Every structure is written in structure tokens, then in C-alpha cells.
Amino acid sequence: MELYHNQVTRMQGEFSIRMFHRSWGLMMIQQNLDNPTTLLDFPTEKQFVAELKANHYDVVGISGIIVNIGKVREMCRVVRELSPDSVIVVGGHVAAVPGIEGMIDADHIVKGEGISWMRSYLGQDPAQPVKHPDIVSGFGHRIMGVHIPERFHRPAATLIPSVGCPMGCNFCTTSSFFGGKGKFHNFYETGDELYEVMCGQEERLKVHSFFIMDENFLLQRKRALRLLERMKEGKKSWELYVFSSANAIRKYTMEELVQLGVSWIWLGLESPHSDYAKLSGADTVSLTRELRAHGIKLLGSTIIGLEHHTPQNIREEIDYAISHDTDFHQFMLYTPVPGTPLYKQIESEGRLLDVDLADIHGQDRFNFEHAAISREASKKYLDQAFWRDFERNGPSLFRICRTTFEGWKRYRNSPDLRVRERFTRELSSLRHAYTGILWAMERRLRESNETVSRRIHSLRADIMRESGLDARLASAVVGPLMLWAARRERKRLDRGSTYEPKCVVERHNWAAAAG
Ligand code: B12
Numbered sequence: 001m002e003l004y005h006n007q008v009t010r011m012q013g014e015f016s017i018r019m020f021h022r023s024w025g026l027m028m029i030q031q032n033l034d035n036p037t038t039l040l041d042f043p044t045e046k047q048f049v050a051e052l053k054a055n056h057y058d059v060v061g062i063s064g065i066i067v068n069i070g071k072v073r074e075m076c077r078v079v080r081e082l083s084p085d086s087v088i089v090v091g092g093h094v095a096a097v098p099g100i101e102g103m104i105d106a107d108h109i110v111k112g113e114g115i116s117w118m119r120s121y122l123g124q125d126p127a128q129p130v131k132h133p134d135i136v137s138g139f140g141h142r143i144m145g146v147h148i149p150e151r152f153h154r155p156a157a158t159l160i161p162s163v164g165c166p167m168g169c170n171f172c173t174t175s176s177f178f179g180g181k182g183k184f185h186n187f188y189e190t191g192d193e194l195y196e197v198m199c200g201q202e203e204r205l206k207v208h209s210f211f212i213m214d215e216n217f218l219l220q221r222k223r224a225l226r227l228l229e230r231m232k233e234g235k236k237s238w239e240l241y242v243f244s245s246a247n248a249i250r251k252y253t254m255e256e257l258v259q260l261g262v263s264w265i266w267l268g269l270e271s272p273h274s275d276y277a278k279l280s281g282a283d284t285v286s287l288t289r290e291l292r293a294h295g296i297k298l299l300g301s302t303i304i305g306l307e308h309h310t311p312q313n314i315r316e317e318i319d320y321a322i323s324h325d326t327d328f329h330q331f332m333l334y335t336p337v338p339g340t341p342l343y344k345q346i347e348s349e350g351r352l353l354d355v356d357l358a359d360i361h362g363q364d365r366f367n368f369e370h371a372a373i374s375r376e377a378s379k380k381y382l383d384q385a386f387w388r389d390f391e392r393n394g395p396s397l398f399r400i401c402r403t404t405f406e407g408w409k410r411y412r413n414s415p416d417l418r419v420r421e422r423f424t425r426e427l428s429s430l431r432h433a434y435t436g437i438l439w440a441m442e443r444r445l446r447e448s449n450e451t452v453s454r455r456i457h458s459l460r461a462d463i464m465r466e467s468g469l470d471a472r473l474a475s476a477v478v479g480p481l482m483l484w485a486a487r488r489e490r491k492r493l494d495r496g497s498t499y500e501p502k503c504v505v506e507r508h509n510w511a512a513a514a515g
């Protein structure tokens with residue numbers, strides 16, 4: 001249930017960023033039902049069984065993605081056994097598996113948007129406005145093995161304006177699941193609606209930061225610019241973490257992005273030889289450099305094993321990707337995922353390999369026959385890509401400090417109070433714990449990667465120069481502790497230890513039902 005450690009910082013060892021995320025689709029559905037409901041997030045089988053024995057449910061909804069199909073099958077079996085009168089509804093990306101009807105024992109399998117489906121099924125008006133749940137974006141944060149109590153980091157709220165993406169890239173499951181090219185589903189059409197939801201979250205969750213879970217948030221320019229107008233009127237100094245394609249970013253000036261509070265962008269960086277529309281005409285190397293210079297942190301995402309990749313050109317393609325020097329870099333194998341146009345194409349060409357559905361997720365090996373790269377070699381190239389990015393660009397923890405500091409230097413005297421406030425807020429965390437974390441990283445990497453260690457040293461020195469005594473103190477106190485913790489974490493990782501989230505139980509409308 002981790003994003004960074006699963007697919008972004010997974011080769012960064014003890015420097016990997018660790019945190020969990022709730023199941024937002026289920027939270028969205030629960031929030032919008034009038035019936036009494038119980039949400040079990042991350043239950044063990046024992047907890048799931050106990051709940052089914054303790055209470056009777058007319059409907060049991062199960063959510064999963066394709067890799068979870070075995071668990072979904074088992075959960076259906078358990079429900080049939082313990083609660084034979086319950087109707088079983090299965091939704092989420094697992095529903096896209098061709099022939100799923102014959103693989104699991106469910107009464108309804110729902111493809112696509114689930115709030116309106118559930119509302120209709122339960123006799124509610126599916127067109128009612130969508131109520132957004134209060135979602136804290138991540139929990140259980142750990143840095144170098146140290147658990148960071150919630151009060152010590154600035155939490156972000158997750159906001160989900162839409163699902164789907166109209167760009168319709170052939171491999172993209174989220175686009176195809178919600179209708180494919182030209183289609184998407186907006187929960188909130190306008191910037192005004194978004195603004196109201198965000199004000200509510202700001203007040204209740206005490207946040208200034210928003211993780212906007214929308215495949216291509218900046219693509220809907222009118223909505224984004226209206227949000228900016230409202231933020232200016234309301235004097236909101238917010239930070240937004242968004243997903244965006246390069247050509248959507250190009251529709252904005254840097255000034256607009258900074259004023260909108262865009263602080264982090266997840267950005268597809270495919271090979272210059274691919275022909276995806278989301279990149280057309282974009283010089284992504286200069287774009288990413290420019291964004292970072294404005295304090296915008298980047299998570300670049302690159303596909304390994306595109307059709308034109310060969311053992312001869314793959315190294316050059318990986319080097320090109322990491323030359324963007326983004327703060328994070330995700331690499332994913334080119335993967336025909338069931339339900340996508342790419343899957344149909346590869347299937348029709350007879351190139352699909354017989355791979356367990358639980359292993360089709362882009363972080364292991366190919367599930368299809370590639371013209372030039374074998375299944376085993378695909379894993380080697382994927383791991384190399386992560387490794388080379390880490391080796392050349394250093395830990396992401398260091399890179400985010402660098403970009404944050406760049407932004408602060410540029411905007412510390414901005415005439416726009418909202419912008420100034422945001423960068424001052426961002427710098428305040430750098431001044432304290434992060435100088436200690438940088439110190440520990442610098443020491444830890446001295447022998448294994450001297451170049452990166454020197455770069456970390458020079459950044460830390462710059463931050464200390466600007467920050468004064470408290471930064472020196474933090475560096476002196478927190479640093480040795482983090483160094484010790486990092487060594488301990490390395491040993492834990494070498495032993496193969498993993499972290500798991502605890503089950504969260506949320507009951508809605510139970511009091512009303514009892515009364
Ligand atoms: C947040 C997220 C995560 C979180 C998981 C949080 C959690 N606790 O589940 C983290 C970061 C941990 C994660 C991990 C992984 N993820 Co992920 N993740 C996402 C992401 C970015 C957002 C999901 C989301 O909340 N969307 C917003 C909500 C509202 O949409 P939704 O979940 O689809 O729900 C809607 C419908 O699907 C439906 N619905 C959902 N559940 C149900 C249930 C019922 C009963 C009904 C009726 C309807 C219904 O209704 C909802 C409202 O419309 C998506 C990409 C995306 N944009 O969706 C990838 C995505 C879901 N992840 C994916 C993958 C592959 C993974 C990993 C395997 C990655 C890896 N290699 O390690 C792991 C596996 C984790 C696991 N064991 O399940 C793929 C799934 C591909 C597929 N077709 O199955 C996606 C689609 C990304 C992608 N494009 O490849 N992920």
C-alpha cells in the first residue's frame with residue numbers, strides 16, 4: 001500500500017520514502033451513500049470474517065485492481081459461506097479483466113465509475129452532487145526507518161476532481177477503464193466547486209496542501225484558472241500536487257503555475273522516439289529544468305520496453321530519462337494490461353505470454369513477447385533504470401530539498417504574499433529536520449557515492465548559510481540520530497522486513513439506522 005517504495009524510490013534503500021495510502025475509491029463511495037455502511041480498509045482475512053459474523057450485510061462491495069484478483073476471489077468465497085443472503089458487488093480495475101465473470105463468484109461486476117452505480121443500485125439519485133470525503137493523503141510516514149508522528153509533518157488532503165483521462169494513450173488503464181479516448185468523468189466540473197471542497201478540507205483537516213488525484217489536472221484549463229481566481233480572492237496560499245502531461249503544462253505560464261500553488265507534478269517522460277500525443281512538441285528536458293528552477297518538484301515517469309527499445313538503444317534511452325534530473329523518477333515496464341487497447345492489439349498479434357494476473361503490474365517482467373528484449377532482460381533493464389537514476393541523481397529526499405530551496409531563493413521576496421507565504425512555509429521544514437537528514441545522507445554516501453555526497457554537502461551548507469543557528473542545531477542533533485537510524489534501517493531491509501498498514505474500520509449512518 002505504498003506508492004514511493006513500490007514503484008518510485010524502490011532502489012533507494014534506507015533513503016526510500018515510506019508511507020501508506022487509503023483506498024480512496026471506497027472512501028468516495030461510502031461518503032455518498034445514505035445507507036448504513038462499514039468500510040474495512042486493509043482487513044486481514046480474520047478481520048473480514050469477524051465483521052461478517054458480527055453484522056449482517058445486504059450488500060458486500062469489494063474493490064480491487066487486477067493484481068488483487070486472487071484476494072477478491074477468496075473474499076467472494078468467504079462471503080458466500082458466511083453470509084449467503086448478501087449480494088456481492090465487485091468494482092475497481094479488477095473488473096476490467098476479460099472473462100472475470102467466470103473467475104469469481106459475484107452477483108454484479110461494475111466497470112467504471114462506482115458512486116453513481118452504487119447510488120442507482122441502492123435507489124438513490126445517481127445525479128446528486130458528489131460529497132467529497134476528508135482524506136489525509138498519506139499516513140504511517142517513515143524516513144530512514146524513523147516513524148514521523150503525524151504532528152511533525154505537514155499533511156496534505158487528497159482531492160479527487162475526476163476519474164479517467166481523455167488523452168487515451170494505448171497502454172493506459174485508467175483512461176480505458178473510464179471510457180478511453182475523449183472520455184472522462186468529472187465529479188467537480190468547475191473551479192468554484194473545487195474551491196468550496198478545498199476550503200472545507202482546509203478547515204476540517206487543517207491543511208494547506210492538496211494532492212489532486214486527477215490523471216491530467218492541468219488539461220482542464222478553464223477549471224484550473226477559475227480555481228486560481230478564487231484562491232486569489234480568498235487569499236489562499238495553498239500547495240497543489242498534481243498529475244499532468246507535458247503538453248498540458250505548456251498551456252500555462254510559469255507565473256500561473258506558481259500562483260496556482262503547483263508545488264509537485266507527476267509528469268510522463270516517454271522516449272523522444274515515442275509518438276504519444278501528451279508529449280507532442282514538448283522539449284521535456286528544458287521544461288523540467290525550468291519547472292525545478294521555479295521550485296516545482298517533479299516526479300518523472302518513464303516506460304521501459306517500448307516497441308522500439310532494443311538492447312542497443314535502451315541504455316541511451318534510460319540515460320536520456322534520468323538526464324531530466326527530476327526529484328523522483330518512476331520507471332514502469334511497457335505492459336499490455338487487460339482491458340486496454342494495447343492488450344487487445346498484442347493479443348490479436350498472438351504476443352501475450354501466460355503470466356499470472358497477480359504479476360501484471362509493470363514492476364516485475366514483461367507479460368508479452370517483445371521483438372528485441374526477453375522477459376528476463378526486461379527486469380534487468382527496469383532495475384538498472386532505477387539504479388542509474390539513484391546513482392547519478394542521488395536520494396529523492398536530497399533532490400526535493402534542492403528544488404524547495406531553489407524555489408525559496410527565487411520567491412522569498414515575491415510581491416505576491418500568497419506565493420511568499422508558501423515558499424516560507426516550505427523552507428521552514430528544510431531549516432529544521434531536513435538539515436539533519438541531509439547531514440546523515442552526506443555521511444552515509446561518502447564512501448559509496450562521493451560525487452552525490454559532495455552535492456548534498458554543498459546544498460546543506462547553502463541552507464545553513466541562509467538559516468542561522470536553528471539549522472546548525474538541527475543538523476548537529478538530528479543528523480547523528482538519523483545516521484544511526486539509517487544504518488539500522490539498512491539492516492532491516494537486508495533482512496527482508498516490510499511494513500504493512502493496520503486495518504481501518506469506518507462506520508457511516510449507523511446511529512441513524514439504530515435510531
Ligand atoms: C492511489 C493508488 C495506489 C495506492 C493504493 C491505495 C490503496 N489503498 O489501494 C498505492 C500507491 C499504494 C498503489 C499501489 C499499487 N498500484 Co495503484 N494506483 C493508485 C491510483 C494513483 C489512484 C487510485 C484512486 O484512488 N483513484 C481515484 C478513485 C476514485 O478511483 P478508483 O479507485 O478507480 O475507484 C472508482 C472506480 O474504480 C469504482 N470502484 C472502485 N472500487 C469499487 C468497489 C465497488 C464495489 C464498486 C461498485 C466500484 C468501485 O468506483 C470508484 C469511484 O468512481 C491509481 C491510478 C488512478 N488514477 O486511478 C493507481 C492504480 C490503481 N494502481 C495500479 C497498480 C498497478 C498498482 C500496483 C500494483 C503498483 C506496483 N507495481 O506496485 C500497487 C498494488 C497495490 C495493491 N496491492 O493493491 C494500477 C492498476 C492497474 C489495473 N488495471 O489493475 C493503477 C490504475 C495505475 C495504472 N494506471 O497503472 N496504488
Ligand code: SF4
Pocket residue numbers: 165166167168169172173174175215216245268278
Ligand atoms: S496522458 Fe497519462 S493519464 Fe492520460 S491517457 Fe496518457 S498515460 Fe493515461
